[in-house]
Amino acid sequence: MPTQNSSATIASPLPENSVEWTQVSVWNNGSLDRHQDTLAVEEPLEIRLGEMPLTVTMRTPGHDLDLAAGFLLTEGVIDRQEEISELISTRIQGAPHNNSVQVHLHDQSRGVTEDLQRNFLAASSCGVCGKASIEAIRRRGLRAMSNGFLVDPELLCQLPEQLSAAQTIFSKTGGLHAAALFDHAGEMLVLREDIGRHNAVDKVIGWAMRNAQLPLDRCILLVSGRCGFEIAQKALAAGIPVLASVSAPSSLAVKLARELGLTLVGFLRDRRFVLYANPQRCRVIR
DSSP: OOOOGGGGGOOOOOOOOSSSEEEEEEEETTEEEEEEEEEEEEEEEEEEEEEEEEEEEOOSSHHHHHHHHHHHHTTTTTTTTTGGEEEEEOOTTTTTSOOOOEEEEOTOOOOOOHHHHHHHHHHTTTTTTOOOOOHHHHHHOOOOOSSSSOHHHHHHHHHHHHHHHOHHHHHHOOOOOEEEETTTTSSSEEEEESSHHHHHHHHHHHHHHHTOOOTTTTTTTEESSBBBBHHHHHHHTTTTTTTEEESSHHHHHHHHHHHHHHHEEEEEETEEEEEEEGGBBTOOOO
């Protein structure tokens, strides 16, 4: 089992440019006072294949290379880390700091087709928009999850507290999503935060890919918000057998999880959770 303060080792300094200060007025019981407050930064990140733009996503700055790598993997542009020759963080359009990641693939003949670019530009800010639901996942050839991994319900109940304790940006702003990866013993491997829930997941998976951790077939992914179709398909792309959320899943996420063998846990809080798909991975479930 994880030690009580294991999540503290995952907490890191705030990524550069992830938080900004602002002046606000606070009304409280009849009085209005000025205070200094913090906001989670939201800025565009352009991901390019070579010199060609692939997509633009609104994200919280920090771990941009992980985000780009994870996005390429979970969206099916690449299948493994070895296809990437180089990831370069760059600055474009007169921005005050880096706002683009340029990806170079070993196979230089693979460029950005019009269909690929159109799909990602349409989908970059709204998750599943532009996709043909579960049929698109079938065409990608993602395999059903193995049943060899089991998880203890008591261990699952410990994870939200670890996630909350390690959210350094959320503790300052109250305005970010988080995704965290845990091993079979409940030890947190990595946590990433972002204004977009899909981006937080891509940052986690990108970290795993860049550190030669894939496939994540003995790991648990926990997300702080609701769990939609897009997050479920990203977990499947990384080989994660158990996906948990402190909130509700969507209907399409449940259908996808049931079809491809992903154990989907919702409302994981206060020593209670709901199993929406493949409960056989929980040891006490009959």
